[in-house]
Amino acid sequence: xxxxxxxxxxxxxxxxxxIIRVAAYSVIGVISIxxxxxxxxxxxREKSLRIPTNYLIINLAITDILNGIFKDSFIIxxxxxxxxxxxxxxxxxxxxxxxxxxxxxIYSLLATAIFRYLVIIHxxxxxxxxxxxxxxxxxxxxxxxxxxxxxxxxxxRYVYQRMESTCLPDWLYPAGRSYVMYAFITDSIIPxxxxxxxxxxxxxxIRRNAKRCMxxxxxxxxxxxNRSLLRKSIKKEIEITKxxxxxxxxFVICYFPYTIVVFILAPSGVAVPPVAFxxxxxxxxxxxxxxxxxxxxxxxxIRKAYYEIIFRYIPSCCSLPASTLDFNQxxxxxxxxxxxxxxxxxxxxxxxxxxxxxx
Numbered sequence: 215x216x217x218x219x220x221x222x223x224x225x226x227x228x229x230x231x232x233i234i235r236v237a238a239y240s241v242i243g244v245i246s247i248x249x250x251x252x253x254x255x256x257x258x259r260e261k262s263l264r265i266p267t268n269y270l271i272i273n274l275a276i277t278d279i280l281n282g283i284f285k286d287s288f289i290i291x292x293x294x295x296x297x298x299x300x301x302x303x304x305x306x307x308x309x310x311x312x313x314x315x316x317x318x319x320i321y322s323l324l325a326t327a328i329f330r331y332l333v334i335i336h337x338x339x340x341x342x343x344x345x346x347x348x349x350x351x352x353x354x355x356x357x358x359x360x361x362x363x364x365x366x367x368x369x370x371r372y373v374y375q376r377m378e379s380t381c382l383p384d385w386l387y388p389a390g391r392s393y394v395m396y397a398f399i400t401d402s403i404i405p406x407x408x409x410x411x412x413x414x415x416x417x418x419x420i421r422r423n424a425k426r427c428m429x430x431x432x433x434x435x436x437x438x439x440n441r442s443l444l445r446k447s448i449k450k451e452i453e454i455t456k457x458x459x460x461x462x463x464x465f466v467i468c469y470f471p472y473t474i475v476v477f478i479l480a481p482s483g484v485a486v487p488p489v490a491f492x493x494x495x496x497x498x499x500x501x502x503x504x505x506x507x508x509x510x511x512x513x514x515x516i517r518k519a520y521y522e523i524i525f526r527y528i529p530s531c532c533s534l535p536a537s538t539l540d541f542n543q544x545x546x547x548x549x550x551x552x553x554x555x556x557x558x559x560x561x562x563x564x565x566x567x568x569x570x571x572x573x
Contacts, residue, residue, distance in 0.1 A: 231488055231489065231492060232293045232294075232379075234492075235289070235290075235293050235379065235492060235496075236290050236293055236294065238496055239286045239289050239290050239496070239499065240286070240290065242282070242286060242496075242499055242500050242502070242503040243282040243283075243286030243287065243290075244282070245282075245503035246278050246279065246281055246282030246286065246499075246502040246503045247279055247282040247283065249278075249503060249505070249506035249507070250275040250276075250278040250279045250282070250502070250505065250506055251279065252506060252520060252523060252524075253271070253272075253275040253505075253506050253509060253516070254272065254275055254276070254279075255519075255523055256516055256519035256520060256523060257271075257272055257275075257519075259519060259522075259523065260515060260516075260518075260519045262515055263513075263515055263516065263519065266329075266342050266343055266344045266346065266347045267326060267329045267330070267333075267342060267347055269344065269347045269348065269351065270322050270325055270326045270329070270347060270350070270351065271326070271509065273318070273322050273351050273354070274318075274319065274322040274323065274326075274505065275505070275506075277315055277318040277319055277322065277502075278319075278501075278502035278503075278505055278506075280311075280315055281315050281319075281499060281502040282502060282503075284308075284311045284315070285311060285312060285315055285380075285499055285502075286499055288308045288311065288312070288380055288381075289378070289379050289380050289495070289499070290379075292308075292374070292378075292379035292380045292381075293379040298374040298380070298381050299374055305372055305373070305374055305381040306365075306366050306372050306381070308372070308380055308381040309365060309366075309372030309373075309380075309381035309382055309383065310362045310363065310365075310366060310372070311362075312380060312381065312382055313358075313361065313362040313365075313382075313383070314358050314359065314362035316401075316498075317354075317357070317358035317361055317362065317401060318354060318355065318358050319501070319502075320401065320402075320405045320406075320465075320469070321354045321357070321358065321405065322351075322354060323405075323409060323461065323462075323465055324405045324408055324409055325350050325351075325354065326461075327408070327409050327412035327413060327462070328408070328412055329342055329347070330412065330413075330416060331412040331415060331416055334416050334419065334420075335415060335416065335419050361397070361401065364393060365383050365384075365390070365393065369390060369392075369393050370383045370384060370387055370389075370390025370393035370394065371383070371384050371387060371390060372384070373387075377486070377488060377491040378491055378495050380495075382476075383397070385476065385477070385480055386480075394477070397477075398473075398477040402469075402473050402477065406465075406466065406469070406470070406473075409462050409465070409466075410462060410466075413462050460508060460511060460512065461508055461512060464501065464504055464505075464508055465501065467497065468497045468498055468500060468501035468504070469497070469498055469501065471493065471494040471497055472494040472495060472497065472498045474494075475490060475491060475494045476494070
């Protein structure tokens, strides 16, 4: 079934934009699958990465692999064939996967941000256990499955959107208008806003408390470390927090244009150019390919795991010397690393360790 706004879309057929679409989605599909497989291998090999909240990263990596397998493939099929139009069941499954994977992505990121907020600002680190995180993941999957199945069960409907070469909820369907409003507010505006609030609160908290922090580095190098090292460690901690915003900003950059086009412009009857639809949709799917690189920027331990995996299996003629792969730090560099990860805030009678990296 073609949506009611099909008049806005060009006729099906091979065009230069279709060729670009197939090539682009083929590339990001391969990168999404291979890049996130590397993430899973890193977590499997590095036990230090298996802290509770990092299970959300594992869930996100699995979601991104499914993005590469299903979403990108379905868009390519929608560009080259008419399977979505001929087979209603195929269209329903495509639409179901499109919405399911979107919801899994946004709520996994939101849960990660909330857990970071609780650990850093409210010192709930001991309460956030593997069991708590696994239950959170189960809730995310249950909710995402329910919302994704709703159009199949009668709340709105999945239709083929020619402009995007895939099946999505019918944004102009009168009987499903409530679904569109619910999805826009509950599954887009609220999560995006909460993500920004969480990271902003974390950043403000660290900025206000950085000058009061006492760094426990005397056990590593009690005599030779001076105040300049302390200042450097504080600056490094601020830099780490800025990088945490990077996850949120990348997500906003990838998803915000699509939200505007799909939830506001298209339902309003605005004739959105095909190129605008392509760019907005491509950015959403490119997020899955970008995430493995984001993890490498944010998490030092994941970056090290990447290096070890990649350089261990490349041909020997291209491998780096063993000394290059030795990640043992000197006492001084260890002290600096500890400054940037284990900050002890002076809270009077109680001093609390807040691990700000890999949480």
